[in-house]
Amino acid sequence: MSALPALLLLCLLLAVLGPRLLARARWSEREPVLALWAWQCLVVAVLLCFGLALLLTAAAAWPQARALLFTGAPPGVEDAYGFGLARPWAVAGAFLLAVGGVRTALALAIEVRSARALRRRRERELSRQAPELPPDLLGGRRLEGGERLVVLENAQPRAWSVLGPSTRMVVTTGALHRLSDRELAAVLAHERGHVQARHHWLLHCAEALNNGFPGARIFHLFREQVGHLVELAADDSAARRHGRLATAVALVELNTAMGPAPTCPSALAEIPGRVDRLLSGTPRLPVSRRLRLTVAALAAVSAPLALAVAPGLRALF
Template sequence: MNVLPALLVLCLLLAVLGPRVLARAGWVEREPVLALLAWQCLVVAVLLCFGLAMVLTAAAAWPEAAQVLFLGAPHGVAEAYRLPLDRPWAVAGALLLAFGGVRTAQSLSAEVRLARTLRRRRQRELARQAPELPPGLAPRRSPGERLVVLEDTRPLAWSLPGSRPRLVVTTGALHRLSDRELDALLAHERGHVRARHHWLMQCAEALSTGFPGAAVFALFRSQVGRLVELAADDWAARRHGRLATAIALVELNTQHSPGCPAPLAEVPHRVDRLLAGAPRLTRGRRLRLTATSLAAVGAPLLLAFAPGLHAML
């Protein structure tokens, strides 16, 4: 069984058909958290296909790599993975796939460094602009987080992730929103922090930047930017009501969180979605969709291990 072409074909199918299916799925807006899981599984499956293909071509190109890869493997396993490639072609393929891996690592590390630099800069700016409020004067907050209030007539709010997250709100938002609406607004930003949406956004941005011609990564970035906002909306709505969350969005519809930016055109749709209150999917369907998403990750692994398992039988 020649597993390398099978992995590349699977990668192509996942990269081309997967985004189209997810982008057109009607259940995505009803279950944004599940949709985020599906997108992550799809991207991980594509990257797994590339990574496994790189390992196999490296084993075909260099005997030393094959010895390390199949060290201690039962008799016949190494032969089952032998690729019908001339060494120059195997070397070229391994180097090409390795370039993709290095490009991914460079993009991700650059995105992480940039995010850390911006976060530290914002933290220094916040420390200069506003001190932390005493516990008795600050709105309700969760343990371990800091609330920063900035003097600004514009109604703004955003989150600044880190070892001790900061929730930033302006005096304009405090004056314009009721207590319930303010709680919903802070819960929205708290949902971003607790779900580590900034990590997901950084990975999506890194992949899109590293591979600008890959539609799957471009769609991943655009869809993640939209879905994290819907997931945070749902987090706030479950705790403080859909109406209060929708009103808070309307009041702040001219500005967006620097941590998880959302296009202005999406705000009316998000408000309509909250007010419509579409029911969640049934538990059985959520389980089936979760299993399908995880199966996408398992498919490359199953395909890669199939020749070795067959050789041992």
């Protein structure tokens, strides 16, 4: 059965070499959205190798699973995978892969449950402590997409978003005192960038994979890099609308005295680098290079599928 060893070898190569290449890539800070896409494709490719290997080992271990998997397949396709020779060790392999799948599902369920509990707790706290901010505080403009702007009485300069049926942008009185109107708008645009790109789901998935496989370096680096890249992507989103200078000044004002916002995973030590990046205004990568990187990321996702169906296609043609 050539497909299964090829999938396991590809999984090993992607899990070992892929994170090293992406973590050291100098272009990632110039293209954080593309870097996030590349990381997601890498992780999906590894999980695809894992899932497809589970299907093949299950088919080799149990004839019932094999019959279900190859229902409606043309003659000769099933024989091309050579399942008859693999059964003695396939049961143990299927069991180990199934344990990994269950751990991943449990870790994701726990992470989603914890996130929902935290969101509900924050919503209750806000409903007790914070009134809705009058729209005339922002020059008479209302927030986008039905969002609510909530002010919290607190001397610490902070701002964050609370997800729910209607997203709420929360700012403290300390932030209102320290930020100008343009800087406050940049802060809100930063948080809106997180919400619109669904960065919270990406962070939850990264955390769940790291918790499910604490010894796997790929998932540790994925969580670490995602936490950094989502902040750069949100910085760029704010800078495009309100300018790099206003975004950089707001970032300094919110973090120099009291540390990062509660929902912001980047460490305080990263703030100088993010500010320097905003002020330097480094141009984006050429379109041709962005296209090549996108194709490479898609190729990583397509490779497991190609390996899994290759024996069947050879039998047909």
